[in-house]
Amino acid sequence: MKKLLLPIVLLFVATSAFAQRKSDLIAEIDDLKSKMAEVEQELAKAKREISSSSAKAEALEVENVGLRDANATLLGNLSNFSELSKQNSNNVNRAMEALARKEKQLSGINDMISANDSTAIVSLTRIKQTLGENANVSVAEGTIVISSSLSNLFGSDTSSELTETGKEWLTNVSKVIKSNPNFKTEVEGLNITGEFGPTYDQVATVSKELVGTLGVPGESIIISAKDGNFKEGVNIKLQPNYKAFYAKAKESAKAAQ
Known part of the structure; x- marks a missing residue:
């Protein structure tokens, strides 16, 4: 009996030790599994x-590419x-230069127009001095x-023969024409009947007296007959030489370019 008891005790001790060791191994395995699960979780998180x-x-790279393209x-x-x-x-500068040239051209033309107007006004004063303050003289454009x-020049509206008063008046007018050689002279007849034959005879008589008798240059005089619109008489028009004026204006414009 004693011989059997010892092996039984040894077997029990061995079994107990094995069971304890197995329990420890299981616990260690469980611990390792827990740690492995934690590692796997950390790995998944990473x-x-x-x-x-x-x-x-990648988003930053795409955004960076977009920013580079935008830049x-x-x-x-x-x-x-x-x-x-x-x-x-440059366009503005060229436009300003062109405008300055145009202003210079216009300034030159305006100066010429003003000079003509001033000449007309000065001439008007001299004409009144020549013809008398009561002379019918005006300036238009x-x-x-x-x-x-007509009664002063011809004694009636149908006559074409100058009176002495008319001749005297034309003598003073010739002085005015000769003292203003830069002006063109137009002898304009006005009537209210619409019959221009007698009117042409009258202005022809006036022109003949001025050129043939009083020595006014013939190339500077033209004659015309017009409807007087309820007015009749003879107008002696002294007007600027527009051809020369425009030629001078053209030269001024070219000089300003």
Whole structure:
């Protein structure tokens, strides 16, 4: 019995020791599994963070490419704007230069017009001194108009023979014409009947007296007959030489370019 008891005790002890060792191993395995689960969780978290970081990096790269493209476009637009601004500035400068030339041309023409007007006004004063303060003289658009009635010149509205008073008046008018050689002279007859034959005879008589008797240059005189619109008489018109005026204006315009 004693011989059997010892092996039984040893077997019990061995069994107990084995059971304890197995329990410890199971506990250690459980602990390792727990740690492995934690490691796997950390690994999964790290993978997610890496994936998120990679996505952010790709997004930043795309955004960076977009920013580079936008920056290149902006620089191109700025360059184009600078070139366009330079062109506009050049265009404005050319326009201002052209405007300055036009103003200079207009200034020269205005000065010539003012000179003509001033000449007409000065001539008007001298004409009144020659013909007398009661003379019928006016200025219209730079043209000096000296008027006389048919009765004063011819004694009636149908006659074409000058009276002594008419001859005396034309003598003074000839002095005015000769003292203003830069003016063209028009002898204008006005009637209210519409019959221009007698009127042409009258202005022809006046022109003949001025040229043939009083020595006025014939090339500077023209004659005309018009409807007087309820007025009749003879007008001696002294007007600027527009052909010479425009020739001079053209020269002034060319000089200003």
